[in-house]
Amino acid sequence: MSIASSSMATPVDLSHHFSTEARLRQPNPMKAIWKLTRRKPNMVSLANGDPHFSLYPIRKVEYEMASVAEEDPVATWRRGGPSAPSHKLVSSTHEPCALPLQTGLQYSHGAGLPDAQRVVTDLTNYYHAPSDHMCTLTLGNSDGITKCFRLLGEPGDHFIADEFSFSSMTNVPLAQGIKWVGIKMDDGGMIPEELERVLAEWDPARGRRPHVIYLVPCGQNPTGSTLSLERRKQIYAIAQRFDLIIIEDDPYYFLQYDTPDHPTTALSTPFAASFLSLDTDGRVMRIDSFSKVFAPGMRLGWITSNALFHEALVTYTDSSTMHPHGFGQMLITEMMAPHGWQLSGFDRWVRSLRAEYHRRRAFFLDLFAREVSQTQLARATVPEAGMFVWIRVEIEKHPRYRADRRMQSRDVTGPRTNVKELMEELFERCLDGGLVIMPASIFALSADPKYDDMGDPVEDRLNYLRATFAGTEEAMEQGLTILGQVLREFFSEEQK
Numbered sequence: 316m317s318i319a320s321s322s323m324a325t326p327v328d329l330s331h332h333f334s335t336e337a338r339l340r341q342p343n344p345m346k347a348i349w350k351l352t353r354r355k356p357n358m359v360s361l362a363n364g365d366p367h368f369s370l371y372p373i374r375k376v377e378y379e380m381a382s383v384a385e386e387d388p389v390a391t392w393r394r395g396g397p398s399a400p401s402h403k404l405v406s407s408t409h410e411p412c413a414l415p416l417q418t419g420l421q422y423s424h425g426a427g428l429p430d431a432q433r434v435v436t437d438l439t440n441y442y443h444a445p446s447d448h449m450c451t452l453t454l455g456n457s458d459g460i461t462k463c464f465r466l467l468g469e470p471g472d473h474f475i476a477d478e479f480s481f482s483s484m485t486n487v488p489l490a491q492g493i494k495w496v497g498i499k500m501d502d503g504g505m506i507p508e509e510l511e512r513v514l515a516e517w518d519p520a521r522g523r524r525p526h527v528i529y530l531v532p533c534g535q536n537p538t539g540s541t542l543s544l545e546r547r548k549q550i551y552a553i554a555q556r557f558d559l560i561i562i563e564d565d566p567y568y569f570l571q572y573d574t575p576d577h578p579t580t581a582l583s584t585p586f587a588a589s590f591l592s593l594d595t596d597g598r599v600m601r602i603d604s605f606s607k608v609f610a611p612g613m614r615l616g617w618i619t620s621n622a623l624f625h626e627a628l629v630t631y632t633d634s635s636t637m638h639p640h641g642f643g644q645m646l647i648t649e650m651m652a653p654h655g656w657q658l659s660g661f662d663r664w665v666r667s668l669r670a671e672y673h674r675r676r677a678f679f680l681d682l683f684a685r686e687v688s689q690t691q692l693a694r695a696t697v698p699e700a701g702m703f704v705w706i707r708v709e710i711e712k713h714p715r716y717r718a719d720r721r722m723q724s725r726d727v728t729g730p731r732t733n734v735k736e737l738m739e740e741l742f743e744r745c746l747d748g749g750l751v752i753m754p755a756s757i758f759a760l761s762a763d764p765k766y767d768d769m770g771d772p773v774e775d776r777l778n779y780l781r782a783t784f785a786g787t788e789e790a791m792e793q794g795l796t797i798l799g800q801v802l803r804e805f806f807s808e809e810q811k
């Protein structure tokens with residue numbers, strides 16, 4: 316049973332999207348032999364140097380997880396501290412468990428152990444019901460995304476992303492010789508008409524037309540924006556028309572909120588339809604992670620893709636990270652077993668978790684109204700998902716703000732304003748005041764003056780800051796108080 320549904324796929328040949336590197340990559344020959352041990356039961360192996368489990372200095376791992384029997388398990392878990400009800404699970408060599416330790420901690424398959432792979436496949440089927448896709452376990456989304464970039468990216472390629480994008484990821488393929496084309500956004504995320512325009516007007520002299528788009532559809536990092544279903548459908552249709560592969564990086568999928576006029580996000584509030592659930596061609600590579608729903612240090616996630624891309628990802632993993640790490644795979648397998656949380660318990664946890672983040676968002680926004688909006692020097696965009704608030708600094712009100720830079724410098728392509736310099740100063744003042752906050756500049760994809768629309772360059776829109784409500788109430792209180800004070804002082808200075 317799943318909460319999503321989709322029609323059967325019409326397989327489309329997407330093999331032309333592979334990079335030269337992916338085409339040249341040879342399967343790991345040792346792993347090919349290793350797989351033969353599963354050819355029939357009771358195969359004897361003298362083939363692999365697998366340390367025998369009796370030599371592991373470990374025979375049992377116990378996990379004390381939150382109980383999910385309660386109506387709002389996250390609130391009970393937080394409030395109860397060490398005495399909150401818990402659910403104990405075990406991975407062991409000798410005691411009964413779903414994935415014995417001797418299997419979980421042994422070398423294994425690049426896609427992950429079959430039991431753990433089944434767990435993420437069940438989760439994917441339940442929430443997205445993709446037609447004809449396969450899951451490959453990863454070491455989290457960073458690992459998954461960068462593997463997709465290697466699979467698809469050729470030196471000289473252009474990839475597409477939001478003009479403000481998660482730079483931890485967009486910086487990575489630069490070293491592969493890939494360039495980014497940023498698409499304009501509004502409060503609802505990427506503007507589909509802008510995407511279509513960029514692709515339709517693509518000048519072949521610039522290189523081949525982009526064939527990959529990287530998107531964070533829910534609670535985008537850094538802007539917090541969420542793509543509506545209508546935009547998702549429009550973007551998917553554009554991807555079909557221009558033959559794009561969509562890398563759907565969705566770590567905040569489970570943190571989708573009701574609007575702030577609701578006191579909380581109801582447990583029954585549905586999750587938005589993912590690109591994966593809309594995919595009929597196999598052109599979506601969906602990237603999921605346990606980082607935001609369990610813990611980032613688990614380093615566990617998964618990619619859902621068509622079978623062809625799955626095979627290539629496994630071949631790559633078999634020769635690089637080898638496989639996802641054992642402890643995480645053992646934990647999720649126990650969690651989903653009949654004696655664990657099971658899928659219903661996982662679902663209760665993630666729905667309760669988003670109610671908790673809804674409370675944190677409300678706390679942040681109330682404080683923001685009191686400490687920052689009052690100054691009338693900045694305003695917050697309310698995020699529908701995720702853990703970030705995108706703060707617009709009303710930089711035009713600054714006494715030293717200038718919008719005539721081009722006239723002064725006679726440069727027709729550069730920024731028109733001095734927003735960049737003023738925001739750099741503001742950032743330094745925040746640091747002096749004791750506050751670290753993310754400046755928009757580190758997320759901006761720079762445009763190519765030769766080709767991109769330079770009438771409205773991104774440098775003139777750097778007057779934003781990214782703040783998170785993931786931390787403690789104390790950090791939010793102190794941080795927003797400092798921000799309000801710094802803004803007041805920065806804007807009240809005399810014109811030099």
Ligand SMILES: Cc1ncc(COP(=O)(O)O)c(C=O)c1O
Nearest residue numbers: 455456457481531536564604606
């Ligand atoms: C948009 C986005 N993608 C990926 C990641 C990294 O996720 P992981 O911890 O699974 O590598 C983050 C973490 O902040 C993120 O915000």
